Amino acid sequence: MKLFGISLCIFLLSFVSHGFEHVFNQIPSELTPTDYMFVVEIDTQTNYLFYKKTLIDSFKVSTGSKTRYKGNREMKEAVWRLGQRMARDLAPIYGARLIYLEKYRPDLQKFVKTNKALHGTNEPFNIGQPTSMGCVYHYDEDIIDLYTFIPNHSLVVSVKKI
DSSP states (O other), rough: OOOOOHHHHHHHHHHGGGGGGGTTTTTTTTTTSSEEEEEETTTTEEEEEEEEEEEEEEEBBOBBSSSSSSSSSOOEEEEEEEEEESSOOOOSSSOOOEEEEEETTTTTEEEEEEEEEOOSSOOOOGSSSSBBBSSEEEEEHHHHHHHHHTTTOOOOEEEEEO
16 A cells, blocks of 8 residues: 655645645535545546545546446445455455445435445456446555555445535
């Protein structure tokens, strides 16, 4: 993982993080923000990682395709959290690691299990384009780091454009 240790970098990243304030404000008031949070920007195919609302890293990803599969698999704007994890018997479909996403349902005021996940890919050449079946594909080396480092139930907010 490419975590920064230089004060100037943290200052600049903190400054950049202010552009994400409206995204953080989309988290329903009944939810407690988590120390680590992701913002998946669908339009740019980028997953931003924050620690206490300070941007610490970003990852090129592949989110759901509108046209590659039968039916629109495009990722919707929503609030999610990291759920169950899997670390073996995933290849060749899911790459090195998989972390399921649970979607927040405001009408129920709770998270529900989904078939969507953050995971690696056997198609790294598709990273940066919306080609997945609805999940968020990462390079295998990135998802291995995230799997190890990021706690369960960390929040994920998916947005069209920041």
